[in-house]
Amino acid sequence: MSEAAVDIRDIIARKRDGAELTPDEISWAVGGYTQGLIPDAPMAALLMAIVLRGMTARETTDLTFAMLDSGDRLDLSSVPGATVDKHSTGGVGDKTTLVVAPLLPTLGGKVPKVSGRALGHTGGTIDKLECVPGLKTELAPEEFVAQVTRIGVAICAQSARIAPADRKIYALRNETATVESIPLIASSVMSKKLAVGADAIVLDVKAGRGAFVGSVAEARKLARAMVEIGAGAGRKTVALVTRMDEPLGRAVGDAVELVEAIETLSGRGPRDFVNLCTLVAGHMLALGGVTADAREGRAMAARALRSGVGLAKLREMVVAQGGDPSVIDEPSLLTKGAAFLPVSLDASGYVSSVDARRIGEIVRDLKAAAGERKSLCGVLVEKKVGDRIGAGEVVAVVVVPETVPAEPVERAKAEVCGSYRVGEAAPRRRRLLAAVVRGERPTAHHPQMDADGR
16 A cells, blocks of 8 residues: 555544454554654554444454564574463553463473563563663563573563564553553554464453453453464464452562562462462463363462472573572562551451552552652552451551652552452452453464464
8 A cells, every 4th residue: 555545544534433444554554653654643543543443353453463564573493392472461460470481491381471561550571570680671582582492481572673563552552541442452462472473372361440451251352352363373372361350469569579479489479379370371381282281280380389490490581681680589689778668447347359450550650759769669468358457457568769758658558548448248259260262273364474374
């Protein structure tokens, strides 16, 4: 499609009016924005039109491949054994990658992982990893592949060469309140996953107050959209729909989440977080052919977590990427210079809810106030849904650099109190896993895929 044949305003108007965009229109818009030919303002308008009007399955797939084709695709064919990638759609306190990625190689899996930064009220894996002094998250493709081959795992940031269109659109979505959209989330996630080129992909699709998708029904739709894209690209893909109404684990915030990941790899993780890690790892092991099924994989992962074997692999990965391993050996170094300020409630009874989104927003706002030391900001959720509390009992701890002014800290403590609801009766606990969505037999049927599915 030539530039003279199309006007971005026409594409915006068509989507605004609910029309189905053509493959050429989608490709032109993505390519034009990536190359700087389309300014932020009209692209933001198109994104908002997509949020409001949605996209068909065909449009979503075409958007995925337009972003995928904007950059390089990694070649993992030299990596021995099956490679398995994983992705979370974003949750509060979700540091799962920091546990399952180093755990899998100790059990026979290989994990090539390209991760993102904070988006909206959720944290980013790369922000957490960069709490390690000296650790390099920008890896050239050849470095990335070599590290996966050598030690079985690499976690790096999305580079300018991997789906650069998504990288640019991702940042614009964060600035324009266009994050919460099934087609935009699905295409963003899958463009990166397909670019990495792993044999199999496990997706953790969050549903609930702290997620970008509020209901289990909507999360199922997102899961189905991504699984269908993966299967159509020749990848074994499964999606787990998990609940995200209260924060996952105890820690929310970059440094404190890394500390909790280290504790979990040492066999001392919070129960709900350990449950999710073993669930995700079990499906990764099964999809990678290490175990016969996910149940066997989950049991294997649980034993490995209790033994602490994954911690040595995390340390090995940190060293391989130039980081200081002393913080793995002494996690308290990660929060040096932070103040830990307790928050208590006057109420007594049972915790009926902890608003995950609100906790995520509190941490985000604290980071804005903390400036260069923002990685130290966080909240430790000491009491969770179902816990009994007495009046005046500490329910959470606000973590901030000692230099942060009193006003934002006091505001944060009040907001933490407001995120809790307490009732007289113990609430019914809901299962973490809401659904498993599996794809059809993988077939590389999209016209933009090579014959071998890569």
